[in-house]
Amino acid sequence: QSVLTQPPSVSAAPGQKLTISCSGSSSNIGNNYVSWYQQLPGTAPKLLIYENNKRPSGIPDRFSGSKSGTSATLGITGLQTGDEADYYCGTWDSSLSAGVFGGGTKLTVL
């Protein structure tokens, strides 16, 4: 049981846009920055978004992040087959004094 809640799967056609949600509480998302990670099959996760909506160098602007209250959203536009991966949200939990992740969302590009 993950502290943060994500949908298990999402799908869309190439070129389309979609969003992945991440729900938490006041002790984590509500009072801390959210990060998003992409994990391609057989590889380590990669940081896509940090501090809710910032992209590390090299991450295309097709990826975006937002936060409202105790929920966060990852947006992806212009979907490509190469975007098929598992996506995880993460943040700090001030009550636990530890990092927490969502359960992950498998993205399928139809």
Added chain:
Amino acid sequence: QLQLQESGPGLVKASETLSLTCTVSGGSTSSSSYFWGWIRQPPGKGLEWIGSIYYSGSTYYNPSLKSRVTVSVDTSKNQFSLKLSSVTAADTAVYYCARLFGVSRPIDYWGQGTLVTVSS
């Protein structure tokens, strides 16, 4: 370019202690700008945050693992380590070492991961 490399036994017997080391190159574990941590992923499952350490030695652990986990840093060797005691089959996972930064600890660098299997 920062690189992280996990090392340690790939097979551990149940009830024993899992020990892994992460060697950092291209960066310094004595930097005051970063934390160093461990994340694991059981086969076919999601990510689980294990713990992290600051160069000063301050540690932060997942409460569900806290009684069994120790994360330490050796700045002279530019390495940090994980020890997980009394392992069971549920501890079988790919273990990643990582660099964390900022107040909410996003992870900007990951090791390639190492599979540790707990055998009975």
